[in-house]
Amino acid sequence: MPPREGVYGLLAEFNTPSELVHATEMAHRAGYRRMECYTPYPVEEAAEALRFHKTGVPLMCLMGGIMGLITGYGMEVWVNVWGYPLNIAGRPLFSWPAFVIPGYEWTILFAGLSAAFGMIAQNGLPQLYHPLFNAPNFRDGATTDKFFLCLEAHDPKFSPTDTRAFLETFSPISVVEVDH
């Protein structure tokens, strides 16, 4: 559990995504790991700079898909073979081709929902309070035209003075200390 009082992190504000990505990349190279980028639209390069692509979402999606497949196909098998066996056009009770479509539909349904809810859960949502909204420039700019990098205080490398100096080498518009 991260500390709930004191400094949350240092927030650097940039005008362009290029500067943000550059600063993020440099911060990663300098050894910072507890950090996050905030952009008004998805910036693929920022995700790359954060080494963000290895998330748990694909695995959740896969597990959801497999669960859906087993559930959907299993339900069809149970219903047709044991639950309510009916003679349909003289076919065997276990008529596997007919069960494929429901099995497939359940697969994509579960996979899609797992991916969506898994992503939301991994993002820590729903979240009613986030310390960054204490910074007025973040409130105004993060969803319109500004690009933010936050180096968080619970990173072992974080220091209120050195980290600030480090961020200032990238000539941001501002570096703000954000409280919890």
Next chain:
Amino acid sequence: MTEHGHHGAEAGHAEHHHGRNALPAILGAPSVVAAWRTRAAIVAVVFGLISLVFLFVPGGRAHLLRAYLMGYMTIFNFCGGALAFLMVQYVSGGKWGQILRRPLEAMTRTIWMIIILLLPILLLGKHLYQWMAFPTTQAKLDAYHNGLMTHEQQLTAQSKVAMLNPTAAWVQAAIVLGFMVLVITILNKWSVQRDNDPQAGTLASFDKWRVRFENLSGPSILFYVILMTDFVIVFVKSLDVTWYSSVYGLQFLVAQGYAVLALGVMTLILLSKYEPMKTMFRTTEQHDMGKLMFAFTMLNIYLTFAEFLIIWSGNLPDEIPWYLHRIHGGWWVVCTADAICHWVIPFCILLSRDIKRSKAKLIWVAAFMIFARLIDMWWLIEPNFNDAAGNLHLAGNLGMLAYITVPISIVALWLAYYFTELMRRPLINVNDPHTEELLEPEHAH
């Protein structure tokens, strides 16, 4: 374009500290392509010679011709699929299409081989197609009385005689291949003219050529799909004259996309060891093509299974024998292998992002996908014949092995032609705004 400044206006363009790559000085195909061509030609000759053995095997001649049809349809799919893809990428735009364009053009320019190699099928067609062996009403009736056709075959062949008779086959082949020659010639000619445009590099030139290619490609895609459907009905589906399926052409179209994408990715990955593709073929575009391969894998099983499910549900005597011939008597193993190789294996592998981005791994997936196409084509063609329908056997039927040697020989021969054509043009279409974008560094560091 020089390296842009620190506060450049290009939003989303992150790499101001790296700058963009320079266009490679040599855009032609590397000399190694000539070596590939030699190897392909050697394979074609060796397997061609091995195939001759089947002339002296009982039942070998019939299988040679069937295997020839399988090899022919495989290369037809490469050429036609390349044309379809070429037109689609002109209409859709995108960097993946730009990097794939010249290999696709080279594939389409093999159309002359497609035309020439069709002649043996047209000339020897009476050994393949009942409707060519018994072209007239009287011949069909005699064939029925002599037990060479079932009553249903006789009646259906007669009712389809307007489309399925030797003259109509020549006419349809001429129309389909003639249309392909026309579009292929124009697209290839314009592509060179586009690069030589005196105004090359200007917005006016970009727009002029983009619109011109779009206007030709858009309607031609529609015509191609219709004509190609006719072609595969005449030359493959009519092997079983009694069967109906309205998704047949579309299945071939998807199979063409499946095969051509795999071949295109293989070509690009092999070329990417050398300039210009070393610089131009980025992981981003490879990843895009990997996703497209995944989509085609899905689309292929979707159509194939949908066709099966509908016919299985209907269970009508007109339709279901086609599947029974392909399931009973050992064919079950082949159709299971077809589904596993076509769908299960590529689908599971291509789920992985890392594999789609890895050159060393994706090339094997692509090769495997082409192998899967061959299983499918064999399964489509061979069970049409009485001696093989619902009865897969090798004992006393060694001619079946022609299905290995002949298609390999024909595909290798086609590859030699393809590599020749690949060497004839720069590998990159320069006068296209996407070329500039391909030179931008990727976001992967």
